[in-house]
Amino acid sequence: MCRWAAYIGSPIFLEDVICRPGHSLVRQSHGATRCHTPVNADGFGMAWYGERDEPGLYRDVMPAWSDTNLKSLTATLKSHLFLAHVRASTGTATSRNNCHPFVVGKWSFMHNGQFGGYERFRRHADALIPDEFYAHRKGATDSEALFLAALGEGLESDPAGAMARATARFEALAQQRGEAPFVRLTAAFSDGHRLFALRYASDDQAPSLFHRWSDTRGGRAVVSEPLESDETDWLEIPAQSFCIFDGPDLVVTPFIPTKARAAA
Amino acid sequence: MCRWAAYIGSPIFLEDVICRPGHSLVRQSHGATRCHTPVNADGFGMAWYGERDEPGLYRDVMPAWSDTNLKSLTATLKSHLFLAHVRASTGTATSRNNCHPFVVGKWSFMHNGQFGGYERFRRHADALIPDEFYAHRKGATDSEALFLAALGEGLESDPAGAMARATARFEALAQQRGEAPFVRLTAAFSDGHRLFALRYASDDQAPSLFHRWSDTRGGRAVVSEPLESDETDWLEIPAQSFCIFDGPDLVVTPFIPTKARAAA
């Protein structure tokens, strides 16, 4: 399991989400409170949008709390839309290529969760990635494979549907070749304009997901864990939900991969 | 292209091949003379056999010349059989998981060369790796894929045949989906008892490969480039050859992947 945080709104310094809050993402890398692995120190990463279509990407293998580059970058970079992640490996190596977010063109993606017995059906998951996107397969995580499979399912034109179809295919593989629990996941991704997030599990234990609009900042944070313990206005996103954050707006719809599969 | 060196014989300190000679592998990482890329600084690695069946493995992403751990390890470790490699990436990332040697159980493997247009048929190369060995697919190199495919072809019982069949399959993919030159390769691999090496190209430009027996050391070095410029008794291995080094003995046989394919 991992922890992540995303932001959309008026430009802010990245540190205002990643480093400075009392329970910032960097603090969560050392002591997360809402997941089984309090230490999320197997690498980290962040993607941020600016003047160009393709986001900036910075990932490294050290614990987020000890990386001096991260501290300096978040203190000087401003963005209206960014994703950040601290990793607790569920098995694959600590390597930049296994760190989130993953970026292909203008799209960025990050993930928290697991597919049960993934190691046993990894080859079949890789086979879901079409040739067109296989050159972007750099590491060995389920997360990157899910992202590339979703791109293959048409993420560009149908973000919710493509992600549901890709998740459904992974869930089917877990059922056929893996083990329960088949799917537990939260994810966030973006095309540089909208921020998408989803919360889903094949059982009743979907990983936590919260969001909060800040009038002060003029923006919204979407996070695994609330960034301040004394802020009572964080809203929990229900399990089996797909969220579209577009400027200050939020649309939440059901996220039901099995229906996507049935329809496919 | 990369450079590599292997040794089989009486136990010696690893530095006697890797660091100390006038044109040692570490020197070649800075200034190789017999390949197009004099700088081989995209990571390095070594595997050495000792008391246990499985070899020790040390790989890292820094240039070999600047790694203090490598200097200390080679100065204190002794082995009767070891493989060492300095990498010049042909495209994939500098990452430990993309560094040679690769190790699966008692087997170690390292590679120099390329398959023409590999990026275009990487997905199909991955599909050649059977489920049984797919969990060992950690990186994105053609080298690791070739090794795992060869394990799937029966490296355990038929080293020469398995490697020829795997190479034939890769060559066929390069012909169908890639580009000329289809194959240029040298490789070395070991089960901890014998050292195997091969030199092959689909055209007439196979990468260089040499060996030399040393009475002083009581062992033999097998290398991309001779380790001393003033030693005149290095022997070049002919192209299209497969070598078995067993103690002081050497058996060289033709290595013709296309025949392997025809027979398959």
Place this chain on the structure above:
Amino acid sequence: MCRWAAYIGSPIFLEDVICRPGHSLVRQSHGATRCHTPVNADGFGMAWYGERDEPGLYRDVMPAWSDTNLKSLTATLKSHLFLAHVRASTGTATSRNNCHPFVVGKWSFMHNGQFGGYERFRRHADALIPDEFYAHRKGATDSEALFLAALGEGLESDPAGAMARATARFEALAQQRGEAPFVRLTAAFSDGHRLFALRYASDDQAPSLFHRWSDTRGGRAVVSEPLESDETDWLEIPAQSFCIFDGPDLVVTPFIPTKARAAA
């Protein structure tokens, strides 16, 4: 604060102390129980003696639990005398040069603890290192400075006295320019023949230090925390003690830096 473990006795695989026990040093890197910082993930290192006078040294900046090189090295290396360390930085950067053990010639040294207000008298601590050893000043830790100062005080001929004199000088600096608590420290060091350890504090809260002889292994472990929770025969070393482990023998004497200073 950090955690460390050392061993002297019949040769064993390093993993038997570093990785395999139920509360091994690698486990302590993730969840130490007898210090304020359960996570010790700001790099690690180990020094081991073999055929040569100078020990092998392997240090890196990743958490010990995620380093594949460490796992392989400890599974294949055997030694009769070794030191291993996992670091929790008290302020200085995560860098190989700040990782323990430190090695100068045949001597290795590692440390757990702190000098109160060190950052305020670091320049004066550096000035305690004589020219002869200043070339070995690679990083910025108090630990390395203490080691080099002790070498300057005559560690070669008088290990206990030199370490007491160096500690006394650091304690005096902390009193003059730093802050309470002035000194809390455990340390282990070796010349390749004997293993030395000390436990000391200027107040009544010296860091923990234990040892245990194993008939099975024919050797003794000296550690920050017992390696197995169900072994009841770990012996605690009293505060203000200096220990000499020589083969199976152990001599414990008082360690009183202030007397060393008075005598100097």
Place this chain on the structure above:
Amino acid sequence: MCRWAAYIGSPIFLEDVICRPGHSLVRQSHGATRCHTPVNADGFGMAWYGERDEPGLYRDVMPAWSDTNLKSLTATLKSHLFLAHVRASTGTATSRNNCHPFVVGKWSFMHNGQFGGYERFRRHADALIPDEFYAHRKGATDSEALFLAALGEGLESDPAGAMARATARFEALAQQRGEAPFVRLTAAFSDGHRLFALRYASDDQAPSLFHRWSDTRGGRAVVSEPLESDETDWLEIPAQSFCIFDGPDLVVTPFIPTKARAAA
């Protein structure tokens, strides 16, 4: 010896100096042409000024050509004033703390060159750093020591004089305790408003230093080596010069450390 490049003018993407030109700094990391060490692969770094007084800082130990973070950062970051450096170690370790630029508050600094026999007088060079700046001594390079000594000499109020006095002190140490050639150096540094550069040697072999105003960009590059081989309008800065680049303006004055020393 190392290579570096700096820029002052209208904001540009950092890649326009660091990565994209035909003989960009990244190209020079692989094949510099105007120094003895064509390979400058012992780490790299860059500091860039933006909205805040303190610059962003990104440094790492890999060769610049293989760092994916560097590629992404330079493609997305824009700055009106930045410094970038690729390192060829003259002895000290490859470590982030030994990579340039060095940053203290709003000041950034980078250096190319050497002080003869530095290792023999390093302790005395460190002693030139006042307590006030000693906490910023993170690594072991002569470069960082020179920068901190210059801050101690009053870089804030008198950039040229402070740098001359610090250089004079280092030159005196090299004469007393080191060896010829005593000093060969180029350096660039900035307070976020002006860009300073100097070229100096105690003999007649000062490292190369060039600059060029670009009307297209509305800015000026100051570099170790011209960034394009077919641009004939690069101007060489004479040896023993101190340069102040302030917007489009350039003032060059003599840089004579020995006079500074005489006056001190």
